[in-house]
Amino acid sequence: MLASPIQALVFEYAGTLIESRCTEHPELLPGHQALENCLARRGIPVAVLFDDELPATARLLPETWLCLPALPQRRFPAPDPLLKAATHLAVDQLRRGVLVSGTVAGVQAGLNAGWWTIGTAMSGPLPSVGLNLWRDMEPADQDRVRMQATLGLMNAGAHYVIDTIADLNECLLDIQTRLERNERP
Template identity: 35%
Template sequence: MHDAPAFTAVLFGLRGCLVSNNNGSPLPAPGALDTLDGLRRQQVPCIWLDEPDAEQNEQLADLLPDWLPGQLSNGSPWPAPNACWQALMTLQSQRLDGCVLVSGEPRLLQAGLNAGLWTVGLAACSPTCDQSSQQWQALSQQDQERARGRATLELFSVGVHSVIDHLESLDTCLADIAQRRRKGEKP
């Protein structure tokens, strides 16, 4: 079989995925800047998506590279696919084949599935694992692992194609999706 073409675009959730809340202060999520830098070096177009909250979106996006565009969900709320398609139009993407959405937000992931994209769920960034909450911080490591396991199952129940804990594992996950594409699998 021939090699699958390079990834067409990678869409990211903004909150929780690229930017996390660390004790009330937003910071780039672990691995976010390295992941974005690596994709840029590979010339894979990237964009973030989020729901409208102009002040907070601007503050969060300021933590990310200037070259990274963003797309707010306007019009139909998630899980409607419109925001994903609008993001791809912003990137001037020529095709859906090879487009991937990465997020911990189940409604956004469902929007990606509805749009025909490959989807990667981030278990540690899902609402089940709100690492900025006092409740989460009070959990033992074993209980946090159980919560991540529940989040993984919840994300797979949405129908995502892969689930990883953090963005640090995205390279391996994208390699797996590339292999699946080479075998002819479609999202």
């Protein structure tokens, strides 16, 4: 028996699609265009959660992606923003939803909603440096920062931890396989 596909993919905007520490001139992180093509081919509906109002970079997102303010009465780690997104995306089985977040509170919200969770270690707020400074660090220091960020998200319960969204496709393929085996988050 074939399982239905992933029914929703939700990004926490800051820390996944843009670097969370980037405030002056935020740019979408590398990998978003290839990801857009992959998701469109699979027919996976996408929503992006913003903290407040839509930033200027939101205009760079695909028009088919739903943009939602993450401002229900309760914020992460409460599952409310994800339940709001699930309603807008017409999800009928929460276990078929996937949240991509760079924050511990986001991962906890995904778990609280019964979703699969993917943490983004290098674009989220956990590393003590930005990606530009990280690229200039010695390899041993890069490994230390990456490990610190990865462990923080793993300890929060993330099902997967990747560096950035450039690595997301493999996680989605694995989740699809696990859904086909009727596994739950």
